[in-house]
Amino acid sequence: MSSLHPWTGEMAAYALGWSDTSGTPDSGGSEGKGVRQALAVLGAEAVGADGADAVPGAVAVEFVHTFSLLHDDIMDGDALRRQRPAVWKAYGTGPAVLAGDALLAQAMTTLAETPGRHAAAAVRCFCRTLNALVSGQAQDLRFEHRPWYGPGAVGPEQYRSMAEHKTGALLGCAVALGAVLGGAPDRTVTTLERAGRHLGLAFQAVDDILGIWGDPAVTGKPVHADLRRGKKTYPMLAALAGGGRAAHELAALLDPPQPLDHEAAAHVAALVEELGGRTATRDEARRHLDTARRALRDASLTRTAAQQLDGLFTYVLDRTR
Template sequence: MATVEDTAGARPAAEVLARARDIVGPAVRGAVETLPPAPRAIAEYHFGWRDEAGNPAGGAGGKLFRPALVLLAADAFGGAPETAVPAAVAVELVHNFSLLHDDVMDGDTTRRHRPTAWSVFGVGGAILAGDSLLALAFDVLAAGGHPAAADTVHGLSATVQRLIDGQSRDMAFERRSDVTPAECRAMAEAKTGALLGSACELGAVYGGAGARQCADLRRFGELLGLAFQIADDLLGIWGDPAVTGKPVHSDLRNRKKSLPVVAALGSGTPHAGELAALLAGKHPLEGADLVRAAELVELAGGRDWSERETAALLEAALAHLRAAAPPGRAAAELALLARLATRRDH
């Protein structure tokens, strides 16, 4: 019997993402072009389409991973992927709203191998550009003409509230020394999993899926988002800047209580105690302290735990995909994208 992971006829993940860029990329760009001049200029820089002086820069605007999920989810239930473009655009705009704000809150100065928008245009400008993208996302979704437009707008609004709640908890954890793995997991599922879940659910709605199938697709995306966040947390500690576009050890420098760090702190080992003392210090973490902190996370088991948890979450996500989606090329490609997203070498 065929399953959603039978890859016969499935396109490689790179081709799936390229197709999503071809379909959704121009629509995202067209939507951004409707913004007022000031936030539009910052948004176009953020997407990589223009440099800080407004000259064309030729950037691709990101991987468009979330829009690819939307299109594939629609396709999996018999809908034409092109009909789900408004949902795909809305999800991508929400994602980039969150990136613009996250960079401000985290003080990150590099994204996608270039200076972040706030570091070029100022904090206020970057925040307002993010606000413009968020408002635009709801305009695009509402104007898409789908019979369930009102419900999808309400659902995306709830997703944004979860995302903001997750980001709020993430920031609060930086000031705490007693964060539990359960708290950290709930934070990550809200901060990252909610939007991936919404992307999959929106695609299923546009594809004509039933309520139970939409719920399973949403859960597939939520668990995938949590697995993705843990994989991304590993990159935030040990990732190659040439791959991540951010400085090495960037999350540790910000004293983020990511899941690898929380797992290490809760290990009860001497290494956990040394790591806690480092993170509790008042001086900025730089140089040798950063290197040592990364070593301690690994010695205390945080890296091994994260790799095991990522694999388990991926399998749980795929179980929901199997429960929801009929076997076929689109379902197989959703599984391929899920596996790509949880690798640590991309």
């Protein structure tokens, strides 16, 4: 990232977990889960190409993922990211926006400068994904202002549309970019992208579980953060869908005049679990993983890479952060 301004480069390195706020290399910084980079490399290997062919795609998706986290933390008011102050907390809101923009520009540059004849197709795939990401984030923010029940409430299909754009699009793009840069035919690229999108829906479902019941020491985020913001997550929607006394109690608790305090948030979380929201969300994640695996079987992939993709899918369901 030597082409970045030193200040934005410092913030980007902090966001990526490479350094602390003084620019000193930080061995304790988290570089994230590496799912998107792994998908890009495996996408190339799955179509019989060298994983090295996918490195520009892997770099680009990680940069754009980090860009999206920088901006998401500002929009959601999240003060922590990966057990450290979020970039906007460490440097300020304006600088964090600028660092995110720099990462996005760097991602586009990385792909556009990829040697060989597949760069243009890779950039087109990437641009479609960026539009989807913005759409999904817009839906997510708008959902916060919609009622929990009755006319105007968010339905399961609307939730899935949001999750597919916000989370599924980039995972689908990651594996598709690997295939594109590996020279795969369009049909194979489309199949792999579909598998990645369903993986993303499963990923988001697990994120929703962790947002309510995750261990802050592991997730790096405050407990019940999604509840306090009124996020329309799958566990909440599934819990409310059942009706009955507990569902009515939950609905009443979700429209307080003030944000939920720790005790109220814990009570809401317990009600959501009692109403089956947690179990329903795990089931939702499994359904999308099954669909993703079926899509993989529809493609002609190398055996080793297909097995590694399957193992990555299992990790998504079982992860704790």
